[in-house]
Amino acid sequence: MNILEKISQSQSAFSKSERKVAEVILANPQTAIHSSIATLAKMSNVSEPTVNRFCRRLDTKGFPDFKLHLAQSLANGTPYVNRHVEESDGPEEYTKKIFESTMASLEVARQSLDINVINRVVDLLTQAQKISFFGLGASASVAHDALNKFFRFNVPVIYFDDILMQRMSCMNSSEEDVVVLISHTGRTKSLVEIAQIARGNDATVIGITSKDSPLARECSLVVSLDVPEDTDMYMPMASRIAQLTLIDVLATGFTLRRGTKFRENLKRVKDTLRESRYDKKPAT
């Protein structure tokens, strides 16, 4: 957790002199990280050991360690903190908070990923005869995006956001097919049923969902993405971004596995779009 926030929140746990130190640091943290314990003590009108004790109270090993933490908090303003949007926030605040918490969630998501599973999934995708991406609600747009990416690879790829179409498609799947099911909660009934149908036809079912969910249990392979979601908003936000980034990773893995020639092919696909676009200004 961000140590600057910690300082302002722990105010009550501090003693009188420690609070003086806290004030000085919060007032000008940039100066604090470039000061020695002696100068900081003088600035706060307390003794050096008091500063040291202050550091310890914040669960750091000592003053130098504290400075490191502080420096990290200051690195990019105060980035990657999972602060929640509040009723009183203006446009500036909520924009900042949403961007920052999205970034924080991506970091958490990245750390929760199992690289071996990613590698296996890329393996399966490259070997697939046909790839299907299915999701519902917010995850539908993720599946939609996956379609857009994999479509460029010139592989048979399918996407539906209609349950019945999804079902029918899975009924017709076979051993060489890969079905990717996307769901943040992993508790959407119809998706779980679809997993069962696909598995019944010996298709490989890959789940992009949270682990230990009903959907996860029905999949051949699960890429678990554990992302903290701000439930106050009643909308999926961070989970969706993490899923999309994962799609990027899988698509990238796919192209790398296919080699250089394949990449040239991608360029051709992109170039085809040129006709539908206005030219770029020459002098830009």
Next chain:
Amino acid sequence: MNILEKISQSQSAFSKSERKVAEVILANPQTAIHSSIATLAKMSNVSEPTVNRFCRRLDTKGFPDFKLHLAQSLANGTPYVNRHVEESDGPEEYTKKIFESTMASLEVARQSLDINVINRVVDLLTQAQKISFFGLGASASVAHDALNKFFRFNVPVIYFDDILMQRMSCMNSSEEDVVVLISHTGRTKSLVEIAQIARGNDATVIGITSKDSPLARECSLVVSLDVPEDTDMYMPMASRIAQLTLIDVLATGFTLRRGTKFRENLKRVKDTLRESRYDKKPAT
């Protein structure tokens, strides 16, 4: 500038021993910031002053100062900003790189945003009789996602990924309607045409696109998102994520503007989904 990058780039300016130090630090920067100059010297098999000289060569005041810079580089989770995926990268590397460059792009996007414009857009959206989200290709899934979000707000909201449907929809638009057009490049012909049609019917046209683009010129209001895109991949990746996060911001602004009562309404929408889902395990 990020000191980790600086280290890897300055390799040529280092002496033999200094390079040893650089290697050790790059191999495990997390350990480096928690070591003293003595232990770091031992790890690199050089003397303490050499480590000190190494720090000075990187324009830091000394070892402690160097550690602060290093800590800051490691803090934001994007130590190697904007590095491109390479042919030789394994799953571990490209996963890391994609997540990190996505985070870096979000940071850039956030800084390029004009808060006043955001505020105006939220204004317009809350006052709209009908909201339409249109995009093509990769931006179609962004529009799709926007539909999913704004649909929950119980406002008339429209989404099509079919050009003709988009056109027809715009032909029927009127003064109270808001049309949101999403395009990274802003040079997709049919979207520009749609903007003109909508404007011709006095609808408010909001563009989520790059500034100074043909599309931007046709819009009543433009939220410009300047995101660096890794063109090596021939796929839109970061731009899409930034657009989605912007949608989150707009949706959040919308709900905040509508007040607490409205938020309760959102909760009801979410609760309705419960029937379609398996219960959460009680003991979790």
Next chain:
DNA sequence: CGTTAAGTTGTAATTTTACTACATATAATG
């Protein structure tokens, strides 16, 4: 090929910085 100069690295001493143990002061409780 040897001599010299420039640059590199290490050793040891010095200085600075942080920490510990203990003493004193202040506040809290019965």
Next chain:
DNA sequence: CATTATATGTAGTAAAATTACAACTTAACG
């Protein structure tokens, strides 16, 4: 008001970083 607990500071100690200088290595030149 006495007693205990808590908070703060002083002085000494340990550790860390820096400096000055010496030894070594490499490159340059006659």
